[in-house]
Amino acid sequence: MRILLAALLLIGCTTDADPPPEQTGPPPEYPLDGTLRFHHVQMKSTHNSYHIEKEGNTIPELHYTHAPLDVQLESQGVRHFELDLRQGPDGYFVVYHLPIVDDVSHCARFTDCLGKIKGWHDAHPYHHPIVVQLELKDPPPIDAAPAETYFEALHAEITSVMPPEMLFTPDQLQGSAATLGEAVATLGWPTLGELRGKFLFMLDDEGEFRNLYTRGLTSAAGRIVFPDSSPGDPFAAMAVINDPIVDAAAITAAVAANIMVRTRADADVYEPAAGDTTRREAALASGAHFISTDFPAPVEGYDYVVEIPGGTPSRCNPSTAPPECVATELESPDRLK
DSSP states (O other), rough: HHHHHHHHHHEEEEESSSSOOOOSSSOOTTTTTTOOOOEEEEEEETTTTOOOTTTTTOGGGGGOOOHHHHHHHSSSSSEEEEEEEOOOTTTTEEEEEEEBBBOBBSSSHHHHHHHHHHHHHHTTTTOOOEEEEEOOOOOOOOOOOHHHHHHHHHHHHHHHHGGGGBBBOOOHHHHHHHSSSHHHHHHOBBBHOOOOOEEEEEOOOSHHHHHHTTTTHHHHHHHHOEOOOOTTTTTTTTTEEEOOTTEEEEHHHHHHOOOOOEEESSSSSHHHHHHHHHHHHHHHHOOOEEEEEOOOSOTTTOOOOOOOOSSSEEOOOTOOOOOTOGGGGTOGGGOOO
């Protein structure tokens, strides 16, 4: 395993030789930036965004390969990513799905993944907010002290790539409200003008990691990552609700509470292999904000792809956006830089 991780690190640590072009001139105008809010957006997401199908794979559920993260941003319209994290033997976080059987990634280290995303941002700084969802694959620490060390390491890797001015955190969203959940339920999310060019992180965990991260399900104060939540939680702001059919009512309730929701248009390649768009259409109609897929672009042999209808690349959320919303005022390709 150590040999495999070392090899992946050598692959993941390669960098582009040319720096991004320097941005000059005034920022582009988005006339509705003071009106439209983050929860008015619906955007494309990828599941296991780093994933490369391993050579010799015989497991149908693992039969998909994503483009590199910066390519997803540039040509596939993806604005929400999912990364699986484990701490490597030297304490740094590595990115892959499963040991041995599914361990190939476009970016072996977490910071390499973030570097690819930030590199695209540096060349296109006027995007609407981008979200990175983190699934922690390690066994959770047994008590608060080692958990804090673990979370400090996670925060340190995020901030080593993303400077504070590029991040939007739970504390910033909560402001002077008594709880994060109260701020979201009563005020909603900030305007796109306040968040343009920024990054948010969300935690995909309903178990002990979330319990430790929220100090016994009480607060996200001082944290960088938004915990998974439900309406009524004191830290309710983002939620992972993966089945838009079975859990349609839960998505509706979360969206009504201004909670940002990730759901899945397809799962384990079943729908794409069958050419079945039922779940995809349910996800798009649900009002969820992050529509996750393994097929963000056409793939030879599959009559299935996920696009955000009328998106540029994202669209006005069908459940939350005001009548004056138009997709090009969320983000427009000719106003990214």
